[in-house]
Amino acid sequence: MSLSDFVSWFQSHNGVVDTTAIEIVDLPASEGYRGAVALKDIPEGHTVFSIPRTLVLSTRTSQLPNRFGEVPWRGFGLHEGWSGLMLCMMWEAALGAQSKWGPYFDIMPSTFDTPMFWNDIDLAELQGTSVVEKLGREQANKDYNEKVIPAMQSRPDLFNQEDISTRYSLETFHIMGSRILSRSFTLEKTDDAAEKDAHDDDVGNTSIGSAMDVDSGQNASHPHSDDAHAEGEDAHAQEEEGGSDDEEEVAAEVVMIPYADILNARYQTENVKLFYEPDCLRMVSTKPIKAGDQIWNTYGDLPNSELLRGFGHVDYLLLATGGRGNPGDVAELRADLIVQSLGNVSQADMEARIDWWLEEGGEDVFVLELPASREAVELPPDLLAFTRLISVDEDWARAQRKSTPPKPKADAATLHILHDALGKRLALYPTTLAEDEALEAAMDALSLNQRHALIVRMGEKRVLELVRARVAELLAAADKGDNKSKRKAESGPENGRKKRKE
Template sequence: MASAAKRAKMASGEGALAAFLAWAEREGLRVSPKVCVSREGTVADYGLVAREDLEAGEVLFSVPRTALLSQHTSPLAPLLQKEHASLESSSGWVPLLLCLLHESTDTHSRWAPYLSLWPGFSSLDLPMFWSREERKRLLQGTGVSEAVERDLSSIQEEFSSVVLPFMKAHPDLFNPKVHTLELYKRLVAFVMAYSFQEPLDDEEEGEPNPPVMVPLADLLNHVANHNANLEYSPERLKMVATRPILKGQEIFNTYGELANWQLLHMYGFAEPYPGNTNDAADIPMLTLLQAALEGAKTDQERQLTLEQWDYLCGLEMVGEEGAFVVGWEGVLTEEELYVSLKVLTMPAAEFKALKEPGAAEPSARAGGQLLSKAALPALNPAWKRLLSSAALLALKAYRSDLKSEEETLQQGQTYARLSSRERHALQVRYGEKKVLHHLLQLLSA
């Protein structure tokens, strides 16, 4: 039986949901009678469930652009437009975050019933809110910890240099004691996990569209094998079924073709193996250099490897913080890895000729799919040895091996005792290791 505290929390959540749905109707959102927002039968707190069978192409709901929460619809829009030059940042999110700072602390906000679905934004459990020790213990080798450290540094710098001066310049709108760095971090996580970016038209070029909050659409959960998709039109955004959906099934949107480490980093969850067909693993570029240096037999060969690496850096094919990305169907960063393998395995005479003035730069043949799943077994033996060594080094970066994690996943009671953070981190690590082992199998063929 649920505790009194849990029952009160559930009742509070249901009340917030009812208030939101009433608000949505007033704002002109149109919801098909064949679907309902629910807290039951979904993989996360909220979700969309089919009340009746649905056909591909059916509109599940639509949201008028006037109901979106963005830098253009907020009451702050004129001020943000006037001072846009001072709000530029590397993320491009500052205008929306300022709107959210203002709206989330204004009890009379037009979007209050919408934002009340996430009271205090405290339910967001992205790795940026884990302790550094916990990130290291659970996520070592995955690349998530490094991405989070970069995020936290950027958030601190952006808040101090852009947001805080703006708030101090407008004390009638903001109070630094209320609109704190901690709240700002929570809102960054909210935008990261729940916002949408409208894609540019095929003819459009330039900077991507800024993120916007799309009420109702952001309540749908994600799986790689999704069954709905958000479509954009001038007046309304529409969630459309992409294939038949049976009564009682949850309706899933897609957040993009994302690996599990990206899902955990940006959204706070991972898909259980083997559900995420977009899963991938990183081989840090410096790991390829390490493998090449370890394979060198003499000081002269090691010096040649370092010169070849400097040459690749000059081509901007590699970098200290970069990584080669490997998926189930082959290498996703194909050109970078192809050229790197080619240069790092060159004999000294061939490399000397490559550096001569006027020599053509090495490149991957266009459309060749030279590092696809089908092509990897046929690679040059020297390339296979180097890439295999790099993959093995990448596997050593994790704190546990594949076998022990496989045993945990197979032992239902043991897995069930793990915290949600531990389960998500395990799925990330396990999926990445499976991808790397798959790569090794292809290279050993």
């Protein structure tokens, strides 16, 4: 199907497009393959297109859950995570022209540059990064075999059993998951829908929450994303982002929105935002857009590790701290590396401290952000508090008494531990930042996957090295202060009196 055929289908289902202002175009692979450009100067506040709610694809608008039945749907666990939506998408796609969304599936990508589809050699290029452990392939395979296959086998009237190895294959399941991961939005239900869900979870009206970029107000603030593109392939790890309890299930759902998901994104470049109204969703310009410029939505200024994992691309921009990369890059420091930097500790006592931390709502992975400048490096307060909790007996005892974490104090002992932990974190990569920068100079000779992996790991290493350098500076100052205090104590009044007596 051509793009013009898709637009015609969209308009025939009450989708509205200002065809004088916007056009979908094919783009070079480096720019996202497909996107939308302005045909003329677009003023701020202009609606470039709108989508009726009836055209949103979800487990609420697809007929499959209703025909399957709520009780068996929940019995197979299809209401949890994204497996239900992935099954709905496979079912709708298998219907072809009989599905309302047939033309929508015709223009969706079937191949992806995301690491989910990389071979082992290319995946090895990401060793040490936070990407590989978040792919969720094993969990997705488990969900397919333990939830989706039994559900399909139980309803031969809905699923042609001969099609399971083709239209409903594991590969197709992964493709649908990657489509969700790279193109989905999150909808939050209206009060009316939430009240209805107290009695019936099958059908309900919804309102837009933040995913790619959505707002319920007419005067939006700067776009923000809650990373709804979290774990599309992993129907349980999903819940790392969206939660899995019934209350959160009622509060939000992941959906596919035709036309809106064609827009690309780049760090702090967004110029449109999706707003909702009772019957439709409107994509509105948030600033003037020049004719010929691309129309950008936002994924929430994600780091390159998340852009690559979810979308198969990275941002490669000039950085205030030097070099090129993504200004939103982060690095993760696991709690176990901090524990390892303590030396000999009682395992039972350490488990008690960590359990207390987690029960109080603390995280076991600490996110370090790329600073705006080398002088602006900050140590996360929760990282300092956790380090003191597990290393200072007095702080641990006080935390138990007062049910509050230690104060985030960066004393010499804490800094020593963090400096060692950051060194351990950097050692997880098979290459150093200097070695990667040498590869960067000849990056044109690398494959696309190798280039993306290089840019991702360089971004993480820059964060880690900047933070470790800052810790070293603070540690030097703390050690200097301790030595000065020690010398002062040694030459204090008491020693002075002894000298006078002599």
